[in-house]
Amino acid sequence: MEKDVILHVERISKHFGGLQIIKDVSLSVRKGERIGIIGPNGAGKTTFFHLLAGDLFPTGGKIYYKGREITNMPDFKKAQEGIVRTFQKNNLLNELTVLDNLLLVLQRKRGMANVWFKPRNARRTPPLFAEAEHLLETWGLKDIANERVKTLSYGEQRQVEILLGIAMEPDVLLLDEPTAGMSQAETTYIVRLLHQLPKDLTVMVIEHDLDVVFGLAERMIVLYDGYIFIDGTPDEVRGDERVNEIYIGKGKTVGA
Amino acid sequence: MNKQLFMGVVAIILLIAVPFFFSLFYLNLLAEILILAIFALSLNVLVGYTGLVSLGHAAFFGIGAYASALLAKEWSPQFLLTLLASILAAAAAAAIIGLFCVKANGFYFLMLTLAFSQMIYSFVHQSTTITGGSNGLSGLPSPMLGPVDLSNPVFLYYSILFMFVIVYIVLGLIVKSPFGHVLIGIRENEMRMKAMGYNTALYKYIAFMIAGAIGGISGALYSSLNGFVSPNDVYWTMSGSVLIMVLIGGAGTMIGPVLGAAFIVVLETIVSSYTTVWTMIIGIIFILFVVFMPQGLVGFARMFQKLAIHRLLVSQKGAKSLVNNEANQ
Amino acid sequence: MDIIAAQLVNGVSYGMLLFVITCGLSLVFGILGVLNLAHGSLYMIGAYVAYTLTTQRFENFWLALIIAPLIVAVLSLIIELILLRPTYHLGHLSQVLLTFGLAYVIHDVTSIIWGSDVLSIPLPPFLSETLHFFHQEFPAYRLFVIVAGVVLASCLWFVQEKTRWGAIIRAGLSDKEMISALGVNIKLVFTVVFLVGGYLAGLGGVIASPILGLYPSMEFQTLILALVVLVVGGLGSIAGTFVASLVVGIVETFGRFLVPELSLFLVFALMAVILISKPNGLLGKKVMKH
Amino acid sequence: MKRKFYCLVLAVLFTVLSACGNSAIQSTTKKEEGSSKKDGTIKIGALLPKSGVYASLGKNLERGMALYFESIGWKVAGKDIKLIVEDTEADPQVGLRKARKLIDQDQVDLLTGTVSTAVAYAIRDEVDKRKMPFLVSHAGGNDLTRSKRSDYIWRSSFSSWQIGYSLGQWAYDHIGKTVYIAAADYAFGREVSAAFKEAYTAAGGKVIGEVYPPLGTNDYSSYLTTIKNADADAVYAFFAGSDAVKFVQQYEQFGLKKEKKLIGSGWLVSEDVRKQQGNAGVGTIASIFWDYHLDTKENKAFIDAFERKYNARPTIEALEGYDAARIIAEALEAVGGDASNPDKVVEAISNVQFVSPRGPIQFDKETHHIIQNMYIIETNLVNGQAENKVIEVIEKVKDPGQ
Numbered sequence A: 001m002e003k004d005v006i007l008h009v010e011r012i013s014k015h016f017g018g019l020q021i022i023k024d025v026s027l028s029v030r031k032g033e034r035i036g037i038i039g040p041n042g043a044g045k046t047t048f049f050h051l052l053a054g055d056l057f058p059t060g061g062k063i064y065y066k067g068r069e070i071t072n073m074p075d076f077k078k079a080q081e082g083i084v085r086t087f088q089k090n091n092l093l094n095e096l097t098v099l100d101n102l103l104l105v106l107q108r109k110r111g112m113a114n115v116w117f118k119p120r121n122a123r124r125t126p127p128l129f130a131e132a133e134h135l136l137e138t139w140g141l142k143d144i145a146n147e148r149v150k151t152l153s154y155g156e157q158r159q160v161e162i163l164l165g166i167a168m169e170p171d172v173l174l175l176d177e178p179t180a181g182m183s184q185a186e187t188t189y190i191v192r193l194l195h196q197l198p199k200d201l202t203v204m205v206i207e208h209d210l211d212v213v214f215g216l217a218e219r220m221i222v223l224y225d226g227y228i229f230i231d232g233t234p235d236e237v238r239g240d241e242r243v244n245e246i247y248i249g250k251g252k253t254v255g256a
Numbered sequence B: 001m002n003k004q005l006f007m008g009v010v011a012i013i014l015l016i017a018v019p020f021f022f023s024l025f026y027l028n029l030l031a032e033i034l035i036l037a038i039f040a041l042s043l044n045v046l047v048g049y050t051g052l053v054s055l056g057h058a059a060f061f062g063i064g065a066y067a068s069a070l071l072a073k074e075w076s077p078q079f080l081l082t083l084l085a086s087i088l089a090a091a092a093a094a095a096i097i098g099l100f101c102v103k104a105n106g107f108y109f110l111m112l113t114l115a116f117s118q119m120i121y122s123f124v125h126q127s128t129t130i131t132g133g134s135n136g137l138s139g140l141p142s143p144m145l146g147p148v149d150l151s152n153p154v155f156l157y158y159s160i161l162f163m164f165v166i167v168y169i170v171l172g173l174i175v176k177s178p179f180g181h182v183l184i185g186i187r188e189n190e191m192r193m194k195a196m197g198y199n200t201a202l203y204k205y206i207a208f209m210i211a212g213a214i215g216g217i218s219g220a221l222y223s224s225l226n227g228f229v230s231p232n233d234v235y236w237t238m239s240g241s242v243l244i245m246v247l248i249g250g251a252g253t254m255i256g257p258v259l260g261a262a263f264i265v266v267l268e269t270i271v272s273s274y275t276t277v278w279t280m281i282i283g284i285i286f287i288l289f290v291v292f293m294p295q296g297l298v299g300f301a302r303m304f305q306k307l308a309i310h311r312l313l314v315s316q317k318g319a320k321s322l323v324n325n326e327a328n329q
Numbered sequence C: 001m002d003i004i005a006a007q008l009v010n011g012v013s014y015g016m017l018l019f020v021i022t023c024g025l026s027l028v029f030g031i032l033g034v035l036n037l038a039h040g041s042l043y044m045i046g047a048y049v050a051y052t053l054t055t056q057r058f059e060n061f062w063l064a065l066i067i068a069p070l071i072v073a074v075l076s077l078i079i080e081l082i083l084l085r086p087t088y089h090l091g092h093l094s095q096v097l098l099t100f101g102l103a104y105v106i107h108d109v110t111s112i113i114w115g116s117d118v119l120s121i122p123l124p125p126f127l128s129e130t131l132h133f134f135h136q137e138f139p140a141y142r143l144f145v146i147v148a149g150v151v152l153a154s155c156l157w158f159v160q161e162k163t164r165w166g167a168i169i170r171a172g173l174s175d176k177e178m179i180s181a182l183g184v185n186i187k188l189v190f191t192v193v194f195l196v197g198g199y200l201a202g203l204g205g206v207i208a209s210p211i212l213g214l215y216p217s218m219e220f221q222t223l224i225l226a227l228v229v230l231v232v233g234g235l236g237s238i239a240g241t242f243v244a245s246l247v248v249g250i251v252e253t254f255g256r257f258l259v260p261e262l263s264l265f266l267v268f269a270l271m272a273v274i275l276i277s278k279p280n281g282l283l284g285k286k287v288m289k290h
Numbered sequence D: 001m002k003r004k005f006y007c008l009v010l011a012v013l014f015t016v017l018s019a020c021g022n023s024a025i026q027s028t029t030k031k032e033e034g035s036s037k038k039d040g041t042i043k044i045g046a047l048l049p050k051s052g053v054y055a056s057l058g059k060n061l062e063r064g065m066a067l068y069f070e071s072i073g074w075k076v077a078g079k080d081i082k083l084i085v086e087d088t089e090a091d092p093q094v095g096l097r098k099a100r101k102l103i104d105q106d107q108v109d110l111l112t113g114t115v116s117t118a119v120a121y122a123i124r125d126e127v128d129k130r131k132m133p134f135l136v137s138h139a140g141g142n143d144l145t146r147s148k149r150s151d152y153i154w155r156s157s158f159s160s161w162q163i164g165y166s167l168g169q170w171a172y173d174h175i176g177k178t179v180y181i182a183a184a185d186y187a188f189g190r191e192v193s194a195a196f197k198e199a200y201t202a203a204g205g206k207v208i209g210e211v212y213p214p215l216g217t218n219d220y221s222s223y224l225t226t227i228k229n230a231d232a233d234a235v236y237a238f239f240a241g242s243d244a245v246k247f248v249q250q251y252e253q254f255g256l257k258k259e260k261k262l263i264g265s266g267w268l269v270s271e272d273v274r275k276q277q278g279n280a281g282v283g284t285i286a287s288i289f290w291d292y293h294l295d296t297k298e299n300k301a302f303i304d305a306f307e308r309k310y311n312a313r314p315t316i317e318a319l320e321g322y323d324a325a326r327i328i329a330e331a332l333e334a335v336g337g338d339a340s341n342p343d344k345v346v347e348a349i350s351n352v353q354f355v356s357p358r359g360p361i362q363f364d365k366e367t368h369h370i371i372q373n374m375y376i377i378e379t380n381l382v383n384g385q386a387e388n389k390v391i392e393v394i395e396k397v398k399d400p401g402q
Helices: A045-053 A075-081 A098-109 A126-138 A154-167 A184-195 A210-216 A234-239 A241-249 B002-021 B024-050 B058-074 B079-101 B106-126 B153-176 B178-188 B190-195 B200-226 B236-249 B255-274 B278-292 B296-315 B319-328 C002-032 C039-057 C061-090 C092-114 C140-162 C164-174 C176-181 C186-212 C218-233 C238-258 C260-277 D002-018 D024-029 D055-071 D092-105 D117-130 D160-174 D187-203 D221-228 D241-253 D271-277 D297-310 D316-334 D342-351
Strands: A005-016 A019-030 A034-038 A060-065 A083-085 A172-176 A202-206 A219-224 A227-232 C130-133 C136-139 D041-048 D079-087 D110-113 D134-136 D153-155 D178-183 D206-211 D234-238 D261-265 D285-288 D353-356 D359-364 D369-382 D385-397
Touching: A005 A045, A019 A045, A019 A060, A019 A202, A019 A227, A034 A045, A034 A210, A045 A075, A045 A083, A045 A172, A045 A202, A075 A083, A075 B190, A098 A126, A098 A154, A098 B178, A126 A154, A154 A172, A154 A184, A184 A210, A202 A210, A219 A234, A219 A241, A227 A234, A227 A241, A234 A241, B002 B024, B002 B153, B024 B153, B024 B178, B024 B200, B024 B236, B024 B255, B024 D092, B058 B079, B058 B106, B058 B200, B058 B236, B079 B106, B079 B200, B106 B236, B106 C218, B106 C260, B153 B178, B153 B200, B178 B190, B178 B200, B190 B200, B200 D092, B236 B255, B236 B278, B236 B296, B255 B278, B255 B296, B255 D079, B255 D092, B278 C061, B278 C092, C002 C039, C002 C136, C002 C140, C002 C186, C002 C218, C002 C238, C002 D221, C039 C061, C039 C092, C039 C186, C039 C218, C061 C092, C061 C186, C092 C218, C130 C140, C136 C140, C136 D241, C140 C164, C140 C186, C140 C238, C186 C218, C186 D241, C218 C238, C218 C260, C238 C260, C238 D221, D041 D055, D041 D092, D055 D079, D055 D297, D055 D316, D079 D092, D092 D110, D092 D117, D110 D316, D117 D134, D117 D153, D117 D187, D134 D316, D153 D342, D153 D369, D160 D187, D160 D234, D160 D261, D160 D285, D160 D369, D160 D385, D178 D187, D178 D221, D187 D206, D187 D234, D206 D221, D221 D241, D234 D241, D241 D271, D271 D385, D285 D385, D297 D316, D316 D342, D316 D353, D342 D359
Parallel strands: A034 A202, A034 A219, A083 A172, A172 A202, D041 D079, D041 D110, D110 D134, D134 D153, D178 D206, D178 D234, D234 D261, D261 D285
Antiparallel strands: A005 A019, A005 A060, A219 A227, C130 C136, D285 D369, D353 D359, D359 D369, D369 D385
16 A cells, blocks of 8 residues: 555445445545545435445445554544544534534544533633634634524535534545535635645545536546546546536536 | 622522521422432433433432432441442443443433333332332431431431532533533534544443432432332332423523422422312423423523513613623622 | 133234224324324323213213214314414424323313223123133133224225325325425324324224223323334334234233233333334334434 | 622521521421410321322222211311311322421321322331321231331221231132232232231142232233133232222133132222122122121211212222221310320320221220221122122231231
């Protein structure tokens, strides 16, 4: 295995009953790579993420991370190890404020989640709050820090979703349709954010908006019917006629 | 925060003063309310903060009560000893039961906890030679604190009050701590908490044990206060009524379960002297709460407070600064 | 050998009794998602109404079997319209609590109307006879209960699988929005389902009470039993409820036969074992979260 | 500002309340000087279940008491009688709470009642500590007049032992040499069957098997099939209330009645369940301390009065309430209506004896338990109705007290 390979997937597959969603997928991801994943609906993109993040376990094959096998590592453990995913549909702590959502991430990162008898507030645990404030400021979410998530607009919730993922300080970030359902302005904003991500962070992104994904990715994977259809540079994918066929065949046009 | 502390101190002073002014009946009633409040607070850790609705919490109350009673009867009535034994016994039971229960969610969790508590009930009910069967154990020696005999209701009341304050403070700290916030996070969205890297099953397990251990405390206090234990302590109706206390009082708040316990005990004791249809009254109140006051008595108080403040703001000039001043004191 | 066969018949008849008690609860929960904790209370009303009808009005069990469940159905229609329909926005948990409060209210209302004495429903002569087989004797009424359970299960199966209403209901199980898309008034579906659930509860009351008797607090006993069967079978599955009824009935009967000391313990142990090994019950649908 | 206000309220509250007296501190430090009130009323507290499974028993006890007190115009030794009934829900905790309310709040002179033995045991220490005369009018747990005996607790109802033991010899002589025991699985059921077993085996009989279905069992079919296939001459059963209805009915339906005589305690075929059993109870033999068809003039008078007032047959619990009320009234009469000294009150109770509707009764001063006749009754069909008939009297049955 190459030295800078961070994630290595070896012939994984996933069945649900008689249905095979993922078929023999193999993939090597280098540290710092930006990979876009596209494919028609039902191609298995989100299931693939579930397998990587540990929400589901593969029925066959192996996953290696930093040289270690993690195939059957549970989801929370993978998150701790640095494989972090965002959700396709907003999946936040809706009754809590943005700040509280963020603090939950930070308190674990800083090893404070098991403090029992000290209240968590700005006076008693200042470092947490300082860091949260800093992050919110950096990401331009300071104004809504004390709003409950459920009162935010969809686009704002999306931003919080991504912020939580980044705040985890992952090594591999799996973004599941980060701009879905966003306005043009919000999309532009998110894309700019994503461009600012640290260079050594590995990012895999599922995205239907091809403009976004081609702008972001240096490597493209087209999933079709549970297997890797094409794995190449954005230019190769763009030039491949079969890609258009897949989309059209499924009644969809490439967004470009 | 300061205001809260002040209110707390006032409440404690009032509770300390009670034996000087109220008759023995009210003192005993209050002691019982405090014990059931501890019990409700312990369940609230699960229901209110972790989002796990248990219908088997009486198991820990009963285990605590029986452990304390058996120890007092067979070995030594030392209050601290029986209390410690009850906590350990209840925590151990929670450790075993929790192992199976925390994997389940929602309704399945509820039914599993019910199943385990009913199994314990049937054991208690059946093991006549140890537990006295359906008659329970009575005639327990009165608890001793060192050389002091706690058979005097006033001393016993103070011991119970002391335990209540301790439990309230400890739980109050826990739910505000980072750990407590993890529980709240699980209540809101367990999947997200996992994605954040939290081993939610472990946290639920710990919450289950905390709730069990504190439930054991309340059971031990109950057997010390009453001088007897009965299988009713373990029966599902006990789990049901403490659940009602939590829900009527306001789940997920600290003071709610305490108010709920007081409310139900008073209703059951006072109202039932005048009418036999007090279950109907509880039922109607319960329905009204669910429809109009989903946050329970606490929500009611808050709404009232808001109204009062609002009125103050409207009626008085400069009232706003007054309110602010007080909040900052 | 005969005694084993006899116990098996006992188990099946007890199982069918459980099914008759539980199917209404299962139906309502499966479609509405609301666990109706007043189910036992509706069962009790059915039983008490049948008692009044058989002993004071018509002195005819069959008439009571037809009328009493209808009265309970009307009552549950009223409950749905007044209590549940205006509160759907509060969410399922609140509605469960509502039905619990309702159970408390009904508890006292029935004790005001019917008192606290132990009562029983007299049976028509040919149902109170005793039949002989396996060199053992069985009350004819037990066999009637088995038949009633099977007929009820077949009816429910037929409606669910073979009729338009069944199709709508099955759609409702998986996707509430889809029903609306089909152009069906979802509120009407809910009302009808709750009404049918009430009817079944009442029917269960009439059929089961000649065996189980009528006494104060019977509804909570029944409710717990029904909940156990429901959860063992798996939520939202009538077939699961049917299987669970048989399993619980047979296991409990043989448990009482082989280890009578554990009678009280057994049914809950069975439930715990099933829930631990199959967290969604015997035939429950796996809840997919994504 | 607000804080000052609170302190002020607190101070005012303290001063106002301290004027009230009767605080817990006072009553636990000072010795109480009798609770007799100057207003000339005697307060009697009754702890009875008014809700839950035993509600109808509580109701009948209350009716019986009211019937007797009414017959003496609610007056004893020139003082008014006030009866305060509290609902115990047959739950020991609630019972204790209510007992404390009656003692502290209502300042009753005397306690009576409790259907549930668990409740009686639960309040035993409180009653003993507070020196409150307590006449037990139903709860039959043996230990109440044995190991848990108290100077202030007397029992006018029965003990489990009396019920079970009285049938043992008779069953051996008249029914058969082998029995199977089936009893509800709770202390009462177990105590009664143990007492029966004691007498029956002492007489030479053999117990083939025992089974204890839980209280409130739905379906006895499994147990009955087991019993049916056992080789016993008779079945001794202890069930009460709805369990008795179900058991006796199913006993007949599963064809046991033809093969094995059903015998047991009187609650198997008592007034409140016999009608509901249809005719399933016919042929049953039972032992009990009173029956509706007991042919004495005292019983006739009692039944007449009860039926006139309530338009229903009295149950055995109504008789218990009636007798308890009479014992209380006669004891109070003997102390001249002065209930201030509990020791004198219990002394007076111990001396009460009269011919009750159930026959002559008096207290055993050693055990504090009632000495009474036990009756063997048989259920027969009379005009299409199942009715009991007394077939044997066992006189002056006395609990051994240990």
